[in-house]
Amino acid sequence: DWTMASYKDDAIAKIRAQVGDKRVICGLSGGVDSSVAAVLIHEAIGDQLTCVFVDHGLMRLNEADEVVSMFRDNYNIPLIHADEADLFIGALEGVSDPEVKRKTIGKLFIDVFQREANKIEGAEFLAQGTLYPDVIESVSFSGGPSVTIKSHHNVGGLPEKMGLKLVEPLRELFKDEVRALGRELGLPEKFIGRHPFPGPGLAIRCPGEITREKLDILRKADAVYIDQIRKHGLYDEIWQAFVAILPVKTVGVMGDGRTYDYACALRAVTSVDGMTADYYPFSHDFLGETATRIINEVKGINRVTYDITSKPPGTIEWE
Numbered sequence: 001d002w003t004m005a006s007y008k009d010d011a012i013a014k015i016r017a018q019v020g021d022k023r024v025i026c027g028l029s030g031g032v033d034s035s036v037a038a039v040l041i042h043e044a045i046g047d048q049l050t051c052v053f054v055d056h057g058l059m060r061l062n063e064a065d066e067v068v069s070m071f072r073d074n075y076n077i078p079l080i081h082a083d084e085a086d087l088f089i090g091a092l093e094g095v096s097d098p099e100v101k102r103k104t105i106g107k108l109f110i111d112v113f114q115r116e117a118n119k120i121e122g123a124e125f126l127a128q129g130t131l132y133p134d135v136i137e138s139v140s141f142s143g144g145p146s147v148t149i150k151s152h153h154n155v156g157g158l159p160e161k162m163g164l165k166l167v168e169p170l171r172e173l174f175k176d177e178v179r180a181l182g183r184e185l186g187l188p189e190k191f192i193g194r195h196p197f198p199g200p201g202l203a204i205r206c207p208g209e210i211t212r213e214k215l216d217i218l219r220k221a222d223a224v225y226i227d228q229i230r231k232h233g234l235y236d237e238i239w240q241a242f243v244a245i246l247p248v249k250t251v252g253v254m255g256d257g258r259t260y261d262y263a264c265a266l267r268a269v270t271s272v273d274g275m276t277a278d279y280y281p282f283s284h285d286f287l288g289e290t291a292t293r294i295i296n297e298v299k300g301i302n303r304v305t306y307d308i309t310s311k312p313p314g315t316i317e318w319e
Protein backbone atom coordinates (compact mmCIF):
# COMPACT_ATOMS: atom_id res chain seq x y z
CA ASP A 1 0.00 0.00 0.00
CA TRP A 2 1.82 3.11 -1.24
CA THR A 3 -0.03 5.44 1.15
CA MET A 4 1.14 3.50 4.18
CA ALA A 5 4.67 3.24 2.81
CA SER A 6 4.89 7.01 2.49
CA TYR A 7 3.15 7.50 5.84
CA LYS A 8 5.83 5.29 7.35
CA ASP A 9 8.72 7.28 5.81
CA ASP A 10 7.09 10.49 6.94
CA ALA A 11 6.58 9.21 10.48
CA ILE A 12 10.21 8.08 10.66
CA ALA A 13 11.44 11.50 9.55
CA LYS A 14 9.23 13.18 12.17
CA ILE A 15 10.49 10.92 14.95
CA ARG A 16 14.11 11.64 14.01
CA ALA A 17 13.43 15.38 13.96
CA GLN A 18 11.67 15.30 17.33
CA VAL A 19 14.11 13.05 19.16
CA GLY A 20 17.47 13.98 17.68
CA ASP A 21 20.20 11.97 19.39
CA LYS A 22 18.29 11.57 22.68
CA ARG A 23 17.11 8.31 24.23
CA VAL A 24 13.52 7.06 24.15
CA ILE A 25 11.68 4.63 26.43
CA CYS A 26 8.69 2.69 25.16
CA GLY A 27 6.35 0.58 27.28
CA LEU A 28 5.50 -2.68 25.54
CA SER A 29 2.28 -4.44 26.48
CA GLY A 30 2.31 -7.16 23.85
CA GLY A 31 -0.62 -5.46 22.13
CA VAL A 32 -0.69 -4.26 18.54
CA ASP A 33 -0.48 -0.51 19.23
CA SER A 34 2.57 -0.44 21.46
CA SER A 35 4.28 -3.04 19.27
CA VAL A 36 3.78 -1.06 16.07
CA ALA A 37 4.96 2.12 17.82
CA ALA A 38 8.09 0.33 19.09
CA VAL A 39 9.06 -1.16 15.73
CA LEU A 40 8.45 2.14 13.94
CA ILE A 41 10.55 4.10 16.43
CA HIS A 42 13.28 1.47 16.28
CA GLU A 43 13.42 1.88 12.48
CA ALA A 44 13.78 5.60 13.02
CA ILE A 45 16.39 5.76 15.79
CA GLY A 46 17.72 2.22 16.33
CA ASP A 47 19.31 1.57 19.69
CA GLN A 48 18.42 4.99 21.07
CA LEU A 49 15.15 3.16 21.88
CA THR A 50 14.79 0.88 24.89
CA CYS A 51 11.54 -0.99 25.47
CA VAL A 52 10.23 -1.85 28.90
CA PHE A 53 7.89 -4.82 29.23
CA VAL A 54 6.23 -4.96 32.65
CA ASP A 55 5.24 -8.61 32.95
CA HIS A 56 2.50 -8.82 35.57
CA GLY A 57 2.15 -12.58 35.30
CA LEU A 58 -1.40 -12.15 34.03
CA MET A 59 -0.72 -12.80 30.35
CA ARG A 60 -2.10 -15.71 28.36
CA LEU A 61 -0.33 -19.03 27.71
CA ASN A 62 3.26 -18.43 26.44
CA GLU A 63 2.44 -14.80 25.67
CA ALA A 64 5.19 -13.19 27.75
CA ASP A 65 7.85 -15.41 26.13
CA GLU A 66 6.48 -14.58 22.70
CA VAL A 67 6.74 -10.84 23.35
CA VAL A 68 10.31 -11.16 24.56
CA SER A 69 11.46 -13.36 21.71
CA MET A 70 9.75 -11.30 19.04
CA PHE A 71 11.26 -7.98 20.11
CA ARG A 72 14.59 -9.07 21.49
CA ASP A 73 15.50 -11.92 19.15
CA ASN A 74 13.58 -11.09 16.00
CA TYR A 75 13.78 -7.28 15.91
CA ASN A 76 16.91 -6.87 18.02
CA ILE A 77 15.27 -4.11 20.01
CA PRO A 78 16.85 -3.48 23.42
CA LEU A 79 14.22 -4.78 25.84
CA ILE A 80 13.96 -4.84 29.61
CA HIS A 81 11.73 -7.69 30.71
CA ALA A 82 10.55 -6.92 34.25
CA ASP A 83 9.24 -10.30 35.35
CA GLU A 84 7.13 -9.27 38.34
CA ALA A 85 4.53 -12.07 38.50
CA ASP A 86 5.28 -12.70 42.19
CA LEU A 87 4.86 -9.04 43.07
CA PHE A 88 1.51 -8.64 41.28
CA ILE A 89 0.00 -11.97 42.24
CA GLY A 90 1.17 -11.47 45.82
CA ALA A 91 -0.50 -8.05 45.98
CA LEU A 92 -3.73 -9.51 44.57
CA GLU A 93 -3.94 -12.21 47.21
CA GLY A 94 -7.30 -12.07 48.95
CA VAL A 95 -8.58 -9.32 46.61
CA SER A 96 -11.87 -10.05 44.90
CA ASP A 97 -13.36 -6.58 44.34
CA PRO A 98 -12.97 -5.73 40.62
CA GLU A 99 -12.06 -2.07 41.12
CA VAL A 100 -9.54 -2.90 43.85
CA LYS A 101 -7.99 -5.44 41.47
CA ARG A 102 -7.73 -2.88 38.68
CA LYS A 103 -6.29 -0.19 40.94
CA THR A 104 -3.80 -2.57 42.55
CA ILE A 105 -2.53 -3.67 39.16
CA GLY A 106 -2.49 -0.13 37.74
CA LYS A 107 -0.52 1.26 40.67
CA LEU A 108 2.06 -1.55 40.70
CA PHE A 109 2.41 -1.29 36.95
CA ILE A 110 3.35 2.37 37.19
CA ASP A 111 5.75 1.70 40.09
CA VAL A 112 7.57 -1.03 38.19
CA PHE A 113 7.61 0.89 34.94
CA GLN A 114 9.02 3.96 36.65
CA ARG A 115 11.67 1.95 38.48
CA GLU A 116 12.84 0.32 35.24
CA ALA A 117 12.68 3.52 33.21
CA ASN A 118 14.83 5.30 35.81
CA LYS A 119 17.59 2.80 35.07
CA ILE A 120 17.80 4.01 31.48
CA GLU A 121 20.28 6.83 31.70
CA GLY A 122 19.69 10.03 29.82
CA ALA A 123 16.20 9.18 28.57
CA GLU A 124 14.25 12.27 27.59
CA PHE A 125 11.26 10.80 25.77
CA LEU A 126 8.47 8.36 26.51
CA ALA A 127 6.84 6.69 23.52
CA GLN A 128 3.18 5.66 23.57
CA GLY A 129 0.96 3.88 21.07
CA THR A 130 -1.86 6.41 21.48
CA LEU A 131 -4.36 6.22 18.60
CA TYR A 132 -6.67 8.88 17.23
CA PRO A 133 -9.77 7.40 18.96
CA ASP A 134 -7.86 7.57 22.29
CA VAL A 135 -7.22 11.26 21.67
CA ILE A 136 -10.92 11.89 20.93
CA GLU A 137 -12.13 9.73 23.79
CA SER A 138 -10.04 11.48 26.42
CA VAL A 139 -11.38 14.82 25.18
CA SER A 140 -15.03 13.80 25.23
CA PHE A 141 -14.68 11.98 28.54
CA SER A 142 -13.34 15.06 30.26
CA GLY A 143 -16.52 16.98 29.49
CA GLY A 144 -18.92 14.07 29.78
CA PRO A 145 -20.73 12.53 32.72
CA SER A 146 -18.41 11.17 35.36
CA VAL A 147 -19.70 7.63 35.63
CA THR A 148 -16.81 5.22 35.93
CA ILE A 149 -17.82 1.73 34.90
CA LYS A 150 -14.28 0.42 35.03
CA SER A 151 -11.11 2.29 35.79
CA HIS A 152 -8.87 1.78 32.80
CA HIS A 153 -5.33 0.68 32.92
CA ASN A 154 -2.97 3.17 31.30
CA VAL A 155 0.02 5.32 32.08
CA GLY A 156 -1.74 8.69 31.86
CA GLY A 157 0.08 11.41 33.78
CA LEU A 158 3.28 9.39 33.93
CA PRO A 159 5.33 11.43 31.40
CA GLU A 160 4.90 14.68 33.37
CA LYS A 161 5.65 12.90 36.63
CA MET A 162 8.85 11.51 35.17
CA GLY A 163 9.81 14.68 33.38
CA LEU A 164 9.68 12.99 29.97
CA LYS A 165 8.41 14.35 26.69
CA LEU A 166 5.91 12.27 24.73
CA VAL A 167 6.49 10.58 21.39
CA GLU A 168 3.17 9.45 19.91
CA PRO A 169 3.72 8.41 16.29
CA LEU A 170 0.26 6.77 15.94
CA ARG A 171 -1.78 9.75 17.11
CA GLU A 172 -3.34 10.35 13.69
CA LEU A 173 -4.25 6.73 13.00
CA PHE A 174 -7.28 4.51 13.46
CA LYS A 175 -6.91 0.88 14.46
CA ASP A 176 -7.10 -0.51 10.91
CA GLU A 177 -4.45 1.99 9.81
CA VAL A 178 -2.18 0.90 12.65
CA ARG A 179 -2.59 -2.67 11.44
CA ALA A 180 -1.69 -1.60 7.88
CA LEU A 181 1.37 0.21 9.21
CA GLY A 182 2.32 -2.89 11.19
CA ARG A 183 2.17 -4.94 7.98
CA GLU A 184 4.29 -2.31 6.24
CA LEU A 185 6.84 -2.75 9.05
CA GLY A 186 6.82 -6.51 8.58
CA LEU A 187 5.07 -7.55 11.80
CA PRO A 188 3.60 -11.06 11.44
CA GLU A 189 0.00 -11.19 10.23
CA LYS A 190 -1.03 -13.45 13.09
CA PHE A 191 0.20 -10.85 15.53
CA ILE A 192 -1.39 -7.88 13.79
CA GLY A 193 -4.82 -9.47 13.65
CA ARG A 194 -4.94 -10.35 17.33
CA HIS A 195 -8.01 -9.64 19.44
CA PRO A 196 -7.74 -6.80 21.97
CA PHE A 197 -6.47 -7.81 25.41
CA PRO A 198 -7.08 -5.68 28.52
CA GLY A 199 -4.25 -4.11 30.50
CA PRO A 200 -5.15 -5.91 33.76
CA GLY A 201 -4.96 -9.18 31.83
CA LEU A 202 -6.36 -12.42 33.16
CA ALA A 203 -7.07 -10.84 36.57
CA ILE A 204 -10.40 -9.50 35.26
CA ARG A 205 -11.28 -12.89 33.75
CA CYS A 206 -10.99 -14.56 37.11
CA PRO A 207 -13.91 -13.18 39.15
CA GLY A 208 -13.39 -13.61 42.87
CA GLU A 209 -10.02 -14.35 44.37
CA ILE A 210 -7.07 -14.88 42.04
CA THR A 211 -4.79 -17.83 42.67
CA ARG A 212 -1.92 -19.25 40.63
CA GLU A 213 -3.88 -22.48 40.28
CA LYS A 214 -6.89 -20.70 38.79
CA LEU A 215 -4.70 -18.64 36.46
CA ASP A 216 -3.03 -21.81 35.26
CA ILE A 217 -6.34 -23.54 34.54
CA LEU A 218 -7.66 -20.40 32.86
CA ARG A 219 -4.62 -20.16 30.56
CA LYS A 220 -5.02 -23.73 29.40
CA ALA A 221 -8.76 -23.46 28.81
CA ASP A 222 -8.33 -20.19 26.93
CA ALA A 223 -5.66 -21.72 24.68
CA VAL A 224 -7.96 -24.63 23.75
CA TYR A 225 -10.87 -22.24 23.06
CA ILE A 226 -8.81 -19.95 20.82
CA ASP A 227 -7.37 -23.00 19.03
CA GLN A 228 -10.93 -24.16 18.32
CA ILE A 229 -11.91 -20.73 17.00
CA ARG A 230 -8.87 -20.59 14.72
CA LYS A 231 -9.39 -24.16 13.49
CA HIS A 232 -12.96 -23.33 12.52
CA GLY A 233 -11.81 -20.21 10.67
CA LEU A 234 -13.82 -17.90 12.94
CA TYR A 235 -11.06 -15.84 14.56
CA ASP A 236 -11.30 -12.85 12.22
CA GLU A 237 -15.09 -12.69 12.45
CA ILE A 238 -14.90 -12.18 16.19
CA TRP A 239 -13.93 -8.94 17.95
CA GLN A 240 -12.81 -10.68 21.10
CA ALA A 241 -13.00 -14.18 22.55
CA PHE A 242 -11.79 -15.54 25.86
CA VAL A 243 -12.54 -17.82 28.77
CA ALA A 244 -13.46 -16.66 32.27
CA ILE A 245 -12.92 -19.07 35.14
CA LEU A 246 -15.81 -18.94 37.60
CA PRO A 247 -15.37 -18.80 41.37
CA VAL A 248 -17.44 -21.92 41.83
CA LYS A 249 -16.81 -25.65 41.79
CA THR A 250 -19.50 -28.04 40.65
CA VAL A 251 -19.93 -31.81 40.61
CA GLY A 252 -19.39 -33.85 37.49
CA VAL A 253 -18.79 -37.42 36.41
CA MET A 254 -15.87 -38.62 34.32
CA GLY A 255 -15.20 -42.29 33.62
CA ASP A 256 -16.29 -44.10 36.77
CA GLY A 257 -15.45 -41.21 39.00
CA ARG A 258 -16.99 -38.16 40.56
CA THR A 259 -15.29 -34.85 39.82
CA TYR A 260 -15.53 -31.60 41.75
CA ASP A 261 -13.90 -28.88 39.68
CA TYR A 262 -14.25 -25.31 38.42
CA ALA A 263 -16.86 -24.16 35.95
CA CYS A 264 -15.86 -21.74 33.21
CA ALA A 265 -17.63 -19.43 30.80
CA LEU A 266 -16.75 -18.89 27.16
CA ARG A 267 -17.15 -15.35 25.84
CA ALA A 268 -17.11 -14.24 22.20
CA VAL A 269 -18.47 -10.99 20.83
CA THR A 270 -18.72 -9.02 17.63
CA SER A 271 -18.21 -5.27 17.88
CA VAL A 272 -17.04 -2.28 15.90
CA ASP A 273 -15.34 -0.32 18.65
CA GLY A 274 -15.82 -2.23 21.91
CA MET A 275 -18.45 0.28 23.11
CA THR A 276 -21.35 -2.00 22.22
CA ALA A 277 -21.19 -5.69 21.41
CA ASP A 278 -23.29 -8.71 20.48
CA TYR A 279 -22.54 -12.25 21.55
CA TYR A 280 -21.26 -14.39 18.70
CA PRO A 281 -23.78 -16.97 17.39
CA PHE A 282 -21.61 -20.11 17.44
CA SER A 283 -23.22 -23.29 16.14
CA HIS A 284 -24.25 -25.84 18.75
CA ASP A 285 -21.77 -28.27 17.18
CA PHE A 286 -18.94 -25.84 17.75
CA LEU A 287 -19.97 -25.20 21.34
CA GLY A 288 -20.39 -28.90 22.11
CA GLU A 289 -17.06 -29.85 20.57
CA THR A 290 -15.27 -27.03 22.40
CA ALA A 291 -16.80 -27.96 25.76
CA THR A 292 -15.73 -31.58 25.29
CA ARG A 293 -12.19 -30.56 24.38
CA ILE A 294 -11.81 -28.20 27.34
CA ILE A 295 -13.09 -30.76 29.84
CA ASN A 296 -10.92 -33.53 28.39
CA GLU A 297 -7.77 -31.45 27.98
CA VAL A 298 -7.85 -29.12 30.96
CA LYS A 299 -7.51 -30.64 34.41
CA GLY A 300 -9.51 -28.58 36.89
CA ILE A 301 -12.54 -27.77 34.73
CA ASN A 302 -15.57 -30.03 34.52
CA ARG A 303 -18.29 -27.67 33.31
CA VAL A 304 -18.43 -25.19 30.41
CA THR A 305 -21.05 -22.49 29.85
CA TYR A 306 -21.50 -19.93 27.07
CA ASP A 307 -22.09 -16.28 27.94
CA ILE A 308 -24.91 -14.92 25.74
CA THR A 309 -25.01 -11.41 27.19
CA SER A 310 -24.68 -8.47 24.83
CA LYS A 311 -23.19 -5.07 25.73
CA PRO A 312 -25.11 -3.28 27.10
CA PRO A 313 -26.31 -4.50 29.56
CA GLY A 314 -23.23 -6.69 30.03
CA THR A 315 -19.67 -5.54 29.52
CA ILE A 316 -17.27 -7.51 27.32
CA GLU A 317 -14.95 -8.45 30.16
CA TRP A 318 -16.41 -9.97 33.30
CA GLU A 319 -14.97 -7.35 35.63
Ligand code: XMP
Nearest residue numbers: 151152153196197198199200274315316317
Ligand atom coordinates in the same frame (compact mmCIF):
# COMPACT_ATOMS: atom_id res chain seq x y z
P1 XMP B 1 -15.62 -3.73 28.59
O1 XMP B 1 -15.36 -4.91 29.45
O2 XMP B 1 -15.59 -2.43 29.34
O3 XMP B 1 -14.40 -3.67 27.58
O4 XMP B 1 -16.87 -3.88 27.77
C1 XMP B 1 -14.36 -2.92 26.39
C2 XMP B 1 -13.02 -3.18 25.73
O5 XMP B 1 -11.98 -2.62 26.51
C3 XMP B 1 -11.07 -3.64 26.93
N1 XMP B 1 -10.66 -3.32 28.30
C4 XMP B 1 -9.49 -2.75 28.62
N2 XMP B 1 -8.46 -2.38 27.83
N3 XMP B 1 -7.31 -1.63 29.74
C5 XMP B 1 -7.36 -1.83 28.42
O6 XMP B 1 -6.39 -1.51 27.73
C6 XMP B 1 -8.30 -1.97 30.59
O7 XMP B 1 -8.22 -1.76 31.78
C7 XMP B 1 -9.45 -2.57 29.98
N4 XMP B 1 -10.62 -3.03 30.49
C8 XMP B 1 -11.34 -3.49 29.43
C9 XMP B 1 -11.84 -4.92 26.83
O8 XMP B 1 -10.96 -6.04 26.68
C10 XMP B 1 -12.67 -4.66 25.61
O9 XMP B 1 -11.94 -4.82 24.42
